[in-house]
Amino acid sequence: MFKSGFVAILGKPNVGKSTLLNLLIGEKIAIVSHKPQATRKSVKGILNGEDYQIIFVDTPGVHESAKKLNQVMKKYIDEALEDFDLAVVMTDNNGELDEVLEEYLNKIKEKNKKAILVINKIDLMNKEQIKDIKSKFTSIADFEEILEVSLTNQPDAKEKILEAILKLLPEGPRYYEDDIISTETERFIIAEIIREKIMNSVGQEIPYHIAVTVEEFKYREEKNLYYIKANIIVERRAHKMIIIGSGGKKIKEIGKQARLEIENFLKSKVYLELWVKIKEHWTKKEALIKEYIDPRF
Known part of the structure; x- marks a missing residue:
């Protein structure tokens, strides 16, 4: 059965x-x-x-x-x-x-x-x-x-x-191949890993106001690594400065933590590039929520 x-x-x-x-x-x-x-x-x-x-x-x-x-x-x-x-x-x-x-x-x-x-x-x-x-x-x-x-x-x-x-659990069919552990894309999981590192590195208010999008995700054979460029979306300049940190220390540490986990996930070396961009009041704008969270909604 x-x-x-x-x-x-x-x-x-x-x-x-x-x-x-x-x-x-x-x-x-x-x-x-x-x-x-x-x-x-x-x-x-x-x-x-x-x-x-x-x-x-x-x-x-x-x-x-x-x-x-x-x-x-x-x-x-x-x-x-x-x-x-x-x-x-x-x-x-x-x-x-x-x-x-x-x-x-x-x-x-x-x-x-x-x-x-x-x-x-x-x-x-x-x-x-x-x-x-x-x-x-x-x-x-x-x-x-x-x-x-x-x-x-x-x-x-x-x-x-x-x-x-x-x-x-009822009797039923096998819905997915047995080597699949998630229906989520690699891009989604990578963006979530980066977001997690930000959430655990900054204060209480900022996590709600951030989103992460993966803009580029390419395997570069000549360097034997994945090149990933991701945008960290914030609502205010003050949030951007907190994430970057004094002399860029905060974002470097976020990037390091994220890169190590992404390398473990992809089982490959990774070059991770992070950019912080301001989109004012994005959490209140349906079009931007759809773009950053899920286009279905």
């Missing part, structure tokens, strides 16, 4: 959705940051086994906002919940459950789909806190299984979650 299906990973920002996706796939295909809204679009990761294929869909953190960029991110969550076989709902030691997340939990219920609740970061909680979080979530939705884990500190967390998913 061969099992397959689409598994939507849903939850508030910073609960560990991207960490879970990377852990399950065994490769880093989604960026991870302690800053909110690291994930801006749904990222698909494909896990292939001898008798199963699971297509995980990591969605942006669920939150309400009237801002243009957030409305685009919300569309990705809506899209992920249009057609899925199983939902993995994640929460953490904050146990946050608001009206927006409740709305999505109700959607899962309306579609008569099965769900697993994963309570992450249990190393930061006591038994009473875990009990309260369970009670809060189970009062809103039905879960086939509730797992208490610490994704970063528990060696068997991956096995526990995978076992629970495989129990509930």
